[in-house]
Amino acid sequence: MKYSFAIILLLFVSSAFAQRIYKEKKLIQFSGLITDVDSNGVVPYVTVTNLSYNDQKYAANYKGFFSFIAHPGDSILYTAVGYKDFVYVLQPEIEDSKYTAMIRLKSEIINLPMVRVYPWATVEEFTREFLAMKVADDDYVIAAKNLSQHSLSGMIRTLPRDGGEISNSNYRMNHDRSLNKNMVQTNPLLNPFAWGKLMQTIFKGDQSRSADN
Template sequence: MKKLLIALSLFLSFSASAQKTERPLVQFSGMIINSDSNTVVPYTNLTNISYNNRVVSCDYQGYFSFVAHEKDSIRVSSVGYLTQIVVIPEHISSKSYILKIKLKAEAINLPLVRVFPWASADEFKRDFLAMKFADDDLAIAAKNLSRGSVIAMARTLPHDGQTNQIMNLQGMHDNLVHMGSGPTNPLLNPIAWGSLIRSIIRGDKSRQSDSN
């Protein structure tokens, strides 16, 4: 009987001390935001390291709410941000603690990585020797001023004012010459045939010089 009384008194003392050390419950709520841009940080983990490492995650809008104790330490962690420790204060009269937690972005310096598209040095040497380099300014200018390029541009570009004036004057002169009679047929003009033959000969010579 005496042992039973001793055990009962010890149990009552332990229960009384436990009630005295039990911290009040608090409804801990808030929002997680980025300290630089003030945008929400969704799905952040909040770990109560003072109460069995209980983990709670906020929603996609950065909002969280869970029950904790006064003086509990809450670890706030998210990928790409520095981890913070938040301590719930004691003697909260409203039994509700609301906090806006600002996380700072973590800058991670990655090591230098060099990426080579060749599996070996021999493949690099082969591709380098087969590489075609772009023409320099002198080669580009020579191509643009070649006879073929000039003729192609002359066929596509419109006439300037001087050329149009010369063509109009030539047309007016031909009309005055042939006034009162029909225009002459160039096929019956020996001078025109001579000019045609000379132009053909000049063209053959220029083509031969270009081929050489």
């Protein structure tokens, strides 16, 4: 009787211990989508770290989707460049073997200090370059040189016409063609009035020459 009771107690303890181990080691397929909390756009290539399981790392794809094996109650860390770190804790009691979640990351804005880059390596090099520098004229003198007649004439001779000038010239030529397309150009040699004016001019010239003589 004692042996039977001991065997039953041993089986009961073993069963309870096995159920406890089973619950502690239960595995689930954890999947989800990572998006931006402000724009709702997906965040690609996020690093996913299981802090509760030897810091095992995973990576989301270019669409922000991830899927890996985890345990209920695990703490999952999400890190990405330009976003604040986010820790998501799985529920300790998950009945199903699959679990999905929508992960939202907050963008992190870092104001970097202003950096001014100088082209001189040392102060001595700057002093040497400054002393050798040719100081330019002031703005008024430069403007007067640019607007002088000599400068404008040189630019007129050398600079090609821009798009606006070519467009205006083409517009005027097309306008003149449209106005004169129905007009017939006459030959002045066939115009009797032109011949009469020419003869009158010749007669007046002969009369003036005879009067002078």
